[in-house]
Amino acid sequence: MSRRIDLVAEKTAIDVLRRRGIDATIIGEECGRIEGKNGYVIMDAIDGTTNASRRIPFYCCSLAFATDFRLSAVTDAAIIDLVNGDLYYASKGKGAFCNGKRIRVKEAGDDIVMGMNVSKIGPDVASKLAPVMARADHVRVFGAVALELCYLARGLIDASIDLRGKIRPTDIAAAYLIVKEGGGKIYSDGKELESDLDIRTRLSFVAVAQDNVLHYLGMAY
Missing domain, CATH: 3.30.540.10 (Fructose-1,6-Bisphosphatase, subunit A, domain 1)
Structure with missing residues (x-):
């Protein structure tokens, strides 16, 4: 279906x-x-x-x-x-x-709302996410990454994380620009996210309203 x-x-x-x-x-x-x-x-x-x-x-x-x-x-x-x-x-x-x-992204305080996809994660990703989840005040699984990132750009959530290495450029190409134009940041492997647009490419990312959210979650780049 x-x-x-x-x-x-x-x-x-x-x-x-x-x-x-x-x-x-x-x-x-x-x-x-x-x-x-x-x-x-x-x-x-x-x-x-x-x-x-x-x-x-x-x-x-x-x-x-x-x-x-x-x-x-x-x-x-x-x-x-x-x-x-x-x-x-x-x-x-x-x-x-x-x-x-x-x-515009929300100025994050100390009450962090975060979107996170944990579907079929392996033990290595789980070990990376465990301390982050322990620090986050509210974790949500939305199930539509582009719309989730729009919520970040709109100031409804403070972070969006997907470390599974399964995201396609088609999933986030539009949201990538909307987040950046809304004042947010998107990282991958400690650097600002960049990628080709090949349908075979797979990505992980951490998107935040401001860098201080990374520090709060213990993910400072």
Whole structure:
């Protein structure tokens, strides 16, 4: 069921893009890569497929445009919450917005709310996360990483962590720009997150409102 939802949603998104004359190379989880001429559209037609198939109301559609084949080349992004219709978007250097209102990460205090994906983690990742979970005041598992990162950019949560090494660039390309334009930070292996956009690439990341959240969680880079 979840696979069929992804296929139908992605085909619909591709058809809309082509009808609107967008001739960029399209990179998607289901289609892989469809060659075009100008730039790259990185899509996740439904992020949170399991949530959608189980009627858990937390899933979204994510689109990003990049001028080059790297996360840092993403210039425009849009994510729509498919449950309530909230539209998050950003353009490089112009800030992040939700439904036309500018959004910004929250100045973190000592009451940290954190999103974390712990699905099928191995003992090595579990050992890394155990002290972090012990320090965090509130841990949530949302099940749709792009929308979770929008919550970070909007100031609803203070951190988002996924150390499983399973995240695809298609999962976070749009959210990456929205978080950065909202004032947040995204790290991987102690450095600012950077990656190619290849569908075969897998990532881990730590996203925070400010660096002091890293210190609070004992993850200072």
